[in-house]
Amino acid sequence: MANNYLQAAFAVTVTAAEARLIAAVENAVEALDQGLEGEDRQAAFDALGPAFAEAFPPGEDDPFAAVLAIFPDANFPYLDATISFDEEDDDRKTVSFTGDQFGIEQIANLLFACAKSALPLGFEYAYTCDRLRHDEFGGGAVVITETGIRYRSTSDIVREALAARSDEGANGYVLATRDAEHGLSFWNTEEGFGRLATATVFSEREAAEYDKPIADDEPEWLACPADNL
Structure with missing residues (x-):
């Protein structure tokens, strides 16, 4: 028996x-949890105020349609997630988000909708286990900008890095020549x-079609290394 966690903590x-x-x-989440219907549901929505209605406009069939979309x-x-607010400043507030089974997507959507002044922002999360089992650990990060939300997991990074290392030239080629005194020099088409x-x-096609410049040492194509993890 093992317990798995999806953990995050940031402000x-x-x-x-x-x-x-x-x-x-x-x-709104508390109101939705009550299963309100009809006039009671509309009254709960109205009680949240005009700023909420502006950020999450009511739908034709459900006043909470926009907030449910997050x-x-x-x-x-x-x-x-557990959300807490500081009380130190009247103009700016620090909001903390923590959890052991963290709602990554809904918190990302919440911040995109409600924290425009803080953008761009990002947060990290971790997959953990209370037993040292294979493949039970990982994590990732979320980057939120004015244009949207991007998710990046450690498994994505590992998979892409391995693919790049197994595919020589995936990151392109550079043209190099060797000088006995100064070592390798690399070709720039303008300089x-x-x-x-x-x-x-x-690219591989560009390298195949390119006329090599004349040099004392015959220039050779070198594959660019894969990006470091």
Whole structure:
């Protein structure tokens, strides 16, 4: 028997109005948990105030339609995080998010909708287990910008790194020549041979069609290394 966790703990500084909006979403979750219908459901929505209605406009069939959209499963509208607010500043508030079974997607959607002043922002999370079992550990990160949300897991990083290492030239090629005194120099199409940092990177097709420059040592194509983890 083993227990698995999806853990995260981070804080975001937002405006006082944004902090109130996040708190209103928590209140909306409580209202949804009561299973209210009809006029009672509408009254619960109206009680959350105009700022909430602006951020999460009511739908034709359900006033809570927009807020339900932040959850991976609208039938289970739970944030799956403990949210706490500091009281140190009237204008800015630090909001903390923690949890052992953390709601990654819904918290990311919540921040995208409610914490515009804090963007861009990101947070990390970890998959852990209380037993040292193979393949039970990992994690990832979420990056939230004005244009949307990007998710990146450690398994993605490992898979892509292994694929790149098994595919020579996946990151392109550089043209190099060797000098007896200075070592390798790398070709830049505008400046000639120089440092690797300024080298022109060619695709496999471009390298095959490119006319090599004349040099004392015959230039050779070198595959660019895979990105480091």
